[in-house]
Amino acid sequence: MQYPEPIAKLIDSYMKLPGIGQKTATRLAFYTIDMKDEVVNDFAKALLSAKRDLHFCSVCGNITEEDPCEICRDTTRDRSTILVVEEPKDVMAMEKMREYHGLYHVLHGVLSPMEGTGPEDINLATLIKRLHDDSVKEVIIATNATTEGEATAMYLSRLIKPAGIKVTRLAHGLSVGSDIEYADEVTLLKAVEGRREL
């Protein structure tokens, strides 16, 4: 005996999500059957709405319901600074800080020769176009502290600096609240290199 088709299909769908294998998918599917009707209806609606109603901002590439996005439309924000991130969720992480009031640019990826991702495969052309606007004074590169993120930062820096725009990179060092004992060597090295006078 196989699982009844509706549950087999639901298990298949759950298995398409990252980090969810057969066992977890089965558990989630059976849990779903026991959930309230309206909760499951809302879930289905949310899935469809996320695909249908979300678009990428034509200016910065962030996800948004309206184009341009809320941040790009906000006239109170500092238009002289653009912070470049890899993914839309990085914008959210930055916004949670509540201390950055400039604009963003989402690359939707990083340069990765290993995976064949070149400058034309990420949202780079629109960034260059944005820099033609004289109001931009600084580009803060906030790609991840990975090999690809660093390489992308270097590439962007070489591309943008000649235009006379200041290019900065987020500081790397020890996480706040972390123990030196547990920090990895590369992080420690970055922390020493980036030391500041008290």
Added chain:
Amino acid sequence: MQYPEPIAKLIDSYMKLPGIGQKTATRLAFYTIDMKDEVVNDFAKALLSAKRDLHFCSVCGNITEEDPCEICRDTTRDRSTILVVEEPKDVMAMEKMREYHGLYHVLHGVLSPMEGTGPEDINLATLIKRLHDDSVKEVIIATNATTEGEATAMYLSRLIKPAGIKVTRLAHGLSVGSDIEYADEVTLLKAVEGRREL
């Protein structure tokens, strides 16, 4: 800035699933946005279908599209044996074994005085009704090897035995392929108690 509403709602929905917290839900939601349209559509359909098209079999309580379920309708199965399990997924686990050809009964829970689950809160009345049929000769109790599962097994045994029906319980002992060294004391005790002559 908050997440755009469609993604916030999707994160909320993912968080309703067991074992999925805010971080994982956010990761899944952003992953969903990058999934193909038809995959997300299928997911939404599968969710709705699982709630709409699946019912509990009026005879055994297993999940099914048609009532009575495939197993209860199957005339080639041995109607003299009923195997009692806690949840529909336990039926699937048993069926994977391909060696049991009797019927099932799904309790949809176990007796738990701690959580206030009494005999009237689980699918017990229909089981008693089924036992009035003279063709039933044996009830195999396959509740989980937990305190509640054991208590439920004892309760069922006392309830059914007086009717002259044989009541058995699945054997407890070492998992096949496991090391004695790593077995817990209770499992080892059960394995010694249930030893068989070679």
